[in-house]
Amino acid sequence: MVTDAPADSTLHDGARAAAYAPPTTRDGWQQFVATPPLHPRQQHLLADLGLTAEGARAARPRRIPQAAAFAAGLAHARAWAQQHGNLAVPEPARHDGYRLGTWLRTQRRRASRGKLPADRIKALEAIDPHWNPAGGLRWRQAYLTACTHTTGRSPATTADFNALPADTAKWLFTQCSSYDNLQPEQQQQLAGIGLTSERARALAPPPKPPQPTRPARPRLKNPPSAVAAGLPYARSWAAQHGNLSSAGYRTEHDGFPLGWWLYKQRRAAGAHVKRTGRPWPHNPPLTALDPWWNPPWRATWNHSWHQAHTCYSTGMPFPNQTTKWIRTQxxxxxxxxxxxxxxxxxxxxxxxxxxxxxxxHPANLTDQPTELINTHETNPEQQTRSSQAHPAGARKQRPPPRQHTPHRQTQPTN
Known part of the structure; x- marks a missing residue:
């Protein structure tokens, strides 16, 4: 709902109309015309101030030609270089309100794509030959920082590197270790601070010893050839252990990943039944070795049961994890x-x-493992001590509540 302007506002209409000036920049004009459509009453009030649709369209600033825009950016780049000595300008940096870092990033992108004219490239190279560094802007900035810390001294030994700030020393060690991978322009710049090829190779840390390579495992797939490749190992395991369900996921038998192979076969069997509704064709040879090789429950249950069965058959106490598992069952x-x-x-x-x-006094649990039963029994002497320490009917006496005295003293009566 739009309300009328107050009566005294008409006294200042002339002053506001005189003070109004249309936007002179492109961003300001876009912000002015990007507002949603106004209410007719709002348009009428703006017309009283001299703001009309025709005037807004006429106030649109003309687009600056590319040559003029490049000249403006070049002037700011020249002023920045005179002040800082280079054009390694961070992207968010501004110069007198001009976004110089963004402008230089655009020029670098156009130059890398071959879309920047040669005369403009020469104009920027005249200001700073490394305005578009070969290793990137961050490498150039790190190099300039290293130049600042190595002014008047040339790092020739490891002790010279350790005397520098930690970040600079780490960066220089990195350049020495990867010196052969640097571009010629980067190597030339490093030579300017005394880090020649001979010195860089001498200061490079020794290469790490090669790690021993592990033999490649056989690649497992689910075609019949992979099933046939794992069956001999499955037969050997079943002959030794009497089953296939005791093989965990990481079990290896004679260098073959039998546990992972069984996992793949279980997944293939389940996917086949879900897709076709018929039994898996490779199920009979595995079922002959172990009827429960692919149980209707998770295979990890069998692994936990085998751990409990091993302890039970050897007379060893159950571990805590196995005891918790049995109680869960x-x-x-x-x-x-x-x-x-x-x-x-x-x-x-x-x-x-x-x-x-x-x-x-635990109940007589038939055939229960003794590890799951608390067999702590008290002798008569312990029962006597317990009854003396805590006699029946005795309660712990609580101290009486503390009486708090008021802080304010009573006034004497007159």
């Missing part, structure tokens, strides 16, 4: 597959029997 007993429940029975777990960690 007991909590989710009803969700286990019948064959999973059968496998749990082989390690003495026959049902979802609750485990009491701090029970002093």
């Amino acid at each position: 007991q909590r989710t007993w009803d969700q286990l597959h019948p064959h999973q429940q059968h496998l749990m029975g082989t390690i003495g777990i026959h049902g979802p029997t609750p485990l009491h960690r701090y029970n002093s």
Whole structure:
């Protein structure tokens, strides 16, 4: 909703109209005309100030020719070089409000693409021969910083490098180690600060010793040839361990990545069944070695079960991680597959029997591993001490609440 202007505003209309001046720059004109369409009442109020659509169109500044724009940028570049001695201008830098860094970046891009005329390239080279450095602007800026720190002295030894600031010394060591990969223009600039080819190679750090190469593993794919390549290793593993489910993902057998190969075959079998609805054609030879080589649950469950079965069969105590895993299976007993429940029975777990960690008199758990039961029993002497320390019915007496005295003293009565 647009409201009328106050009555006293008409007294200043003449002064505001006289003070108004149309935008004289291209950016200002674009900002002026880029506003959304105005309400007719707003247009009427602006017309009272002398601002009309025709006047806005007429106030559009003329576009500056490219030659004039380049001349303006060249003048600022010349003034910058007189002040700083080079044209290694950072991109956000300005000179008297002119975006000189952006202008030089545009000229470098045009020169690299072959779109900058030769006369303009010569004009910039007359100001600074390295205005478009071969190694890039950052390399040129680092080089100028090194020139500042090495003025009057030539770095000839490692001690000379260590006496320089850390960033400059690191940059110089990098140039020495990669001196042969530098462009001739860069090598010429480094020679200007005393870092010749002989000295750079002498100061270069020794190359790192080559790392021992590991033999390449056989490339695994899922065509029949890959299945046939892994079957001999699977037969050998099954003959030694009696199954294929005990091979983890990183298991290698005779230098062959058997665990990864089995993982690939399980994925191929699942993808085939999902795509066609028919059994995988390469399933029979693996099923003959282990009927549960590709179980309907995650293969990591079998890995955890084999760890528990190894401890149970050898009489070793269960590790903490295995104990937690067994308790998880007991909590989710009803969700286990019948064959999973059968496998749990082989390690003495026959049902979802609750485990009491701090029970002093545990129940008689049938066929439960002793590692999962707390067998701490107290003798009569310990029970007597416990009853004396904490007699029945005794409660801890709390101290009475503290009486806080008021800080304000009472005034005597007159």
